[in-house]
Amino acid sequence: MPIYMDRHDVSETVTAEHVAKLHIEDIKIEHLFGCKGLTYWFDEHRKMAFCLIDAPNKEAIEKMHNHAHGEIPHKIIEVDNIIVESFLGRIADPEKAANELLHCIKNPAFRTIMIIGLKPLSLKDGIKDSKNIPFQKLYNTITKAVTDNVGSVVRKNSKSFLVSFQSVSKAIECAMHIQSNAIAFSKTNVGITIGIDAGVPVAEADGFFEATIKSAQRMSDFVKGNIVVSAEVKLLYEQENPNHTIDLSKIRTVNSAEEKLLNHLIDYLDQSSQRTDLHVAAFCTELGLSKSQFYRKLIKITNQSPNLFLKSFRLQKSLQLLKSKKSSISEVAFEAGFNSPAYFSKCFHENFGILPSKYLQKQTS
Known part of the structure; x- marks a missing residue:
């Protein structure tokens, strides 16, 4: 059977003991609905x-909760048990709770999510593979930094790491350690960008930690700065460390208004970037900003003008399409929003140091 995670938003008067009792009531009658409660977080x-x-199915979960105590979940999503364990550290009750009659668990599911982007400075040489000693040292340094700061690597490849932390402070320490070592590995032809946000596994989106991962990814990909964190991460760090503040010379904080604008813009581009007639005026209309306001805000967030940002976004999209090897160069050019294959090839070469045809050959060789 599939595995689901639900979210219950409870009142201020609810305690861990209350939640444990509701969990016991579920267990008493779960068999009537073909369900089996694995564990919970509070x-x-x-x-x-x-x-x-x-x-x-989801309906069985709703019926079970309703029959047991009447507390219907606010949201239910299907999840993968391996992914859940990677993010949250377990898929069963903690050993101590399992041995207690009440199964009282005071373990929150809130996590700090980090995206570590490894970007080639030039596609002409590319990111070296695992056989390249400098790159392997860099890769090992990142892995060790995550482990030393009690992080859990959810996913990693030659282009990025997705990491989950219980502690905001440990996530920040990890990021600082990685960036302090980045200069020593300049021979790897790789730039390192880090985006950090925090959130819960089941929010308004349908994916597991979907909104938080997307936010961290976009901060890593688009916001200027080697380490970029959300306003919530900054606040949580300073709450955990009352005698310290984040070093703004080393860490860029994206405020809530900037984060909202960036997400709105990227969502719009995801749907519209293939339009060859897309211009800055369309952004302004979509975002409800004047041209001068949009220019000023985008420069502050990304250090790019609107036209340059649009071109960079399209080039990154074209890179993903080329990597999939499912389209010709002409098809990639138009799908990414360029009005001609020749102009696309020119922009690609100027940005990545290699023609798309040569890059495609390197991919297939």
């Missing part, structure tokens, strides 16, 4: 509970 501070349940 966040006393944010007043959220998350249940992990083996069930035939």
Whole structure:
């Protein structure tokens, strides 16, 4: 059977003991609905509970909760048990709770999510593979920094790491350590960008930690700065470390208004970048900003003008299309929003140091 995670937003008066009792009530009658409760997380501070349940479908979970105690989940999503364990560290009750009659668990599911982007400075040489000693040392340095700061690597490849932390402070320490070592590995032809955000596994989106991962990814990809964090991460860090503040000379903080604008813009581009007639005026209309306002805000966030940002976005999209090897160069050019293959090849060469035809040959060789 599939596995689901649900989210319950509870009132301020609810305690961990209350949630444990509701969990016991579920277990008593779960068999009537073909369900099996695996474990749960409760966040006393944010007043959220998350249940992990083996069930035939979402409807069975709703019926089970309703029959047991009447507390219907606010959201239910299907999840993968391996991914859940990678992010949250377990898919069963903690050993101590499993041995207690009440199964009282005070373990929040809130996590700090880090995206470490490894970007080639020139595609002519590319990111070296695992056989290249400088790159392998860099890769090992990143892996060790994550481990030393009690992070969990959810996914990694030659282009990025996706990491989960329970502690905001440990995530920041990890990022600082990685960037302090980046200069020593300049021979790898790779630039390192880090985006950090924090959130819960089940939010408004349908994916597991989807909104938080997307935010961290976009900060890593588009915001100027080697380490970029959300306003919430900055606040949480300073709450955990009352005698310290984030060093703004080393870490860029994206405020909530900037984050909202960036997400709105990227969502719009994801849907519209293939339009060859897309111009800055369309951005302004979509975002409700004047040309001068949009220019000023985008420069501050990305250090790029609107036209340059649009071209960079299209080039990154073209790179993904070329890597898929499913389209010709002409098809990639138009799908990415360029009005001619010749202009696309010119822009690609200026930005990446190699013609798309040569890059495609390197991919297939």
